[in-house]
Amino acid sequence: MSALHTVSNRRRWWSHREIRGWAFVAPFLVVFALVFLAPIGYAFYLSLYREQAFFGGNTFVGAANYVDVVTDARFWDGAVRVLEFFAIQVPIMLGLALVAALAIDSGRLRAPRTFRLVIFLPYAVPGVVAVLLWGYLYGTNFGLAGDVNDLLGTAIRPLSERWMLTSIVNIVTWEFVGYNMLIFYSALRTVPEDLYEAAALDGAGPLRTVFxxxxxxxxxxxxxxxxxxxxxxxxxxxxxxxxxxxxxNLIDTHYTPNMYAYNLSFGGQQYNYSATVAIVMGVITAIIAYVVQLRGSREAL
Amino acid sequence: MTVIQEGTVTAGNVVSARRTRKVAAGISPLRPRKSRLLTGLMLLYLVYTLVPLVWLVISATKTQSDLLSTSGLQFGHDFALFSNIKETLTYRNGIFLRWLGNTLLYVVVGAGGATLLATVAGYGLAKYRFPGRRVVFAVVLGAIAIPNTALAVPTFLMFSDMGLTNTVWAIIVPSLVSPFGLYLMWVYAEQAVPQELLEAARIDGAGEFRIFWTVSLRLLAPGIVTVLLFAVVSTWNNYFLPLIMLSKPNLYPLTVGLTQWSNQAQGAGADPIYNLVITGSLLTIVPLVVVFFLLQRFWQSGLSAGSVKQ
Structure with a gap:
């Protein structure tokens, strides 16, 4: 009887009060529509048209821009480069972050709070400043590259063609290990202690417990x-x-797809093509992110 | 360590609460000995993290000629930090201060507004079961996966048609939306504001907005600070958006201004001002680092709330 009563109560309450949730969400959604949905729609619209070189005005070209992008060697040059970057950088960065988080969480570290704070510190450095900083460090003028080479007897020039991508990997890793460490560490703090106790009772050593x-x-x-x-x-x-x-001379205008889209717009005024590049790259990103998520959650089951 | 647990306790995390008591009582059966090897290895990583920052601090004390003639991690012949700062702040009629002012404006209005919108909306999503709620959530989560920079060019074209480029609104309006902030607030509000409390307030006859304002807001405070902090960082660090939206140097934020100074060293009429770029970089970092130090408690506890829900 009382259960029935609550159910009917909840239904009534739903229709009147719950609807007010919209009032809370609406302001966010309005701005969201303006800065997320509208640009996506506009980019899609642009991608279907092409500017006339001599007569001015736009003509509808259907999927022609998309065909051009997927057969554009410059686009793929950049796309393959970011894929390569991703394959090298992300495992290094997340690996370091995971090791750091596990170390700080393990209780075997002296002064764990200092480690946590200092490793996170680069996240507070604006990306632009981080690049300027490392750019100077890489240089031979007054950087440390020369000193390090003298010390190790090597002749690495970080800003040469051979090392450029590695240099970028290093900068991004330096910037974001701390942020990811914090995400992992926070998650580790929520693991119930009982699990560790059970593992210890089962005779699992520290490494076994980790894995x-x-x-x-x-x-x-x-x-x-x-x-x-x-x-x-x-x-x-x-x-x-x-x-x-x-x-x-080492980094061209299509070094990454994003630089390509940027330079098409602001160097070449090719807005329609630039919008198409942005969309194609967005779709590729979304697909890969989705696959990772799918795989991740399936393995979790 | 206890700091984090305090945060999670307020969020109503029973597991952590029990853990805190156990640690405080010192009866944890799993209290391993300190490892020198591990500490040593982590120290190596600490050095890697700190070297560029130490280099920056040392370099900011050098004159331009000392920068070029002395080794990176040594101090120069003259201690020029204060004259560097003075020169940075007064170069070209104090444009650096103007950029600092712009950055502050973008941060206060942009990040402040983003936090407000995310808090109110996250609370609404967590505490009301209105129709269409799942759709809203799916769309916003999907938006996290869209590269910001992929949106930037279309946004520029759209704003350009609307006559918004080269105004402060071109930077502020896109900063107002933080899907990640919304997600964080949603997760946080679910556990931080008990449904019973809302019911009690309703029985007392309080309206929904009054309940939010007088009851819920206080409970949400740690989450709000976290979202604000991350919004501040992303607005303070914003580079791509102002780079494409603004062509007037007097609207630049610090990030774009500094790269412009740095570029002065290249090309034909090169006029390198390395000491100013370096000192300016240091001045750009310091406020954020200070904020992070002061608000440690919040960003650490808030993030743990975000990772609970998965």
């Missing part, structure tokens, strides 16, 4: 961090665009 208890327990956080990293890698722009001023 069989801790890492599986924070799989969700790892998947999230991976997805954020995919998105970050695929929109690589700041680092190469700023380093370009230090090494103009």
């Amino acid at each position: 069989s208890v801790k890492i599986p327990a924070i799989r969700g956080a790892i998947v999230i961090a991976t997805i954020f990293s995919i998105i970050g890698s695929f929109q690589l722009f700041n680092e190469p665009n700023i380093l370009r001023n230090l090494a103009p």
